[in-house]
Amino acid sequence: MIEAKGLTKRYGATVAVDNLSFEVKPGRVTGFLGPNGAGKSTTMRMILGLDTPTSGEVTIDGQRYRDLHRPLTKVGALLDAKWVHPNRSARAHLLWMAASNKLPKSSVDKALDMVGLTSVASKRAGAFSLGMSQRLGIAGALLGDPEVLLFDEPVNGLDPEGIVWIRTFMHRLADEGRTVLVSSHLLSEMALTAEDLVVIGRGKLIAQSTTQEFVDRASGTTVKVRTPQLDQFAGVLNEQHLATRIEDVEDQGKVLFVEGDLTTDQIGEAAAAHGIVLHELTLQRGSLEQAFMQMTGDSVEYHAHEEIAAVTSLDAPDAAEVAAGPKEDN
Numbered sequence: 001m002i003e004a005k006g007l008t009k010r011y012g013a014t015v016a017v018d019n020l021s022f023e024v025k026p027g028r029v030t031g032f033l034g035p036n037g038a039g040k041s042t043t044m045r046m047i048l049g050l051d052t053p054t055s056g057e058v059t060i061d062g063q064r065y066r067d068l069h070r071p072l073t074k075v076g077a078l079l080d081a082k083w084v085h086p087n088r089s090a091r092a093h094l095l096w097m098a099a100s101n102k103l104p105k106s107s108v109d110k111a112l113d114m115v116g117l118t119s120v121a122s123k124r125a126g127a128f129s130l131g132m133s134q135r136l137g138i139a140g141a142l143l144g145d146p147e148v149l150l151f152d153e154p155v156n157g158l159d160p161e162g163i164v165w166i167r168t169f170m171h172r173l174a175d176e177g178r179t180v181l182v183s184s185h186l187l188s189e190m191a192l193t194a195e196d197l198v199v200i201g202r203g204k205l206i207a208q209s210t211t212q213e214f215v216d217r218a219s220g221t222t223v224k225v226r227t228p229q230l231d232q233f234a235g236v237l238n239e240q241h242l243a244t245r246i247e248d249v250e251d252q253g254k255v256l257f258v259e260g261d262l263t264t265d266q267i268g269e270a271a272a273a274h275g276i277v278l279h280e281l282t283l284q285r286g287s288l289e290q291a292f293m294q295m296t297g298d299s300v301e302y303h304a305h306e307e308i309a310a311v312t313s314l315d316a317p318d319a320a321e322v323a324a325g326p327k328e329d330n
């Protein structure tokens, strides 16, 4: 389990991470989302002890990374897949990593096997495709058989086959009981990969919940109803103070959409009670994209203001100060 409590990181006047508290549970894939510059990479670096918090702390099973006896056996991370010596073979790269972390040679063959690179292990890592490099990076993260895994944008630039492989592999790691935290800006992919989400904006926590709850909370639910007694049923639902709208849908004619918290079961029962014939009753869920835009809208806008402020400050410091808002002391 990863636990952040009041985690804060300032770089001069920039508050990259601002009093952030969250938990990442074992046995699940947790997506780490936020607009550009939200503080995801800074947070990941602090989890891995590569950056020191200004205040607050982040622990792995109760211990700070720096206090871990043999970190690679507790936490594995893929931050930059191209971080290999190009002339080394995949096996040589992993053997070097294993040796420098006092891990047995057998861990290398096991990790190569897990990511399906055994047959190309003697090939130059510099000649690997991006997908193979990602697998090699993941093999490196798995060398110490760690309980906790961190992946920063692991599917960036991959082809569909590579994306599906990573998604499936992450689920497998979580099913083995590991804690998996993965950052990505590919929201449709995250909707398929992550069961839980930690969403941040300008360094602050925006939401921590299951992916489904996040989407439902932001977008609400709508039920689509097709019935030959459209106006009659809309009237029945309106009498129950439910918001309805009728739309023309291509190839389907007029369709009734019911907003609110009623389940399809309840709407079906209401139809039966009034002798309404139903041709279709479907729950329409919002997308993670819609929910993300709605929930992070302000924080994106804040950054836009900041950038304008930064540009303006070259000519007009007063205007920049107004746009940037109040500054906090270091």
Ligand SMILES: Nc1ncnc2c1ncn2[C@@H]1O[C@H](COP(=O)(O)OP(=O)(O)OP(=O)(O)O)[C@@H](O)[C@H]1O
Pocket: 011, 014, 015, 016, 017, 034, 035, 036, 037, 038, 039, 040, 041, 042, 043
């Ligand atoms: N070493 C640093 N020195 C100064 N400012 C930094 C440093 N690292 C990050 N920042 C600033 O901290 C904020 C958060 O950056 P960070 O890279 O953590 O965000 P991110 O969510 O990972 O963004 P992206 O998705 O664009 O990679 C940004 O405003 C960034 O400019």
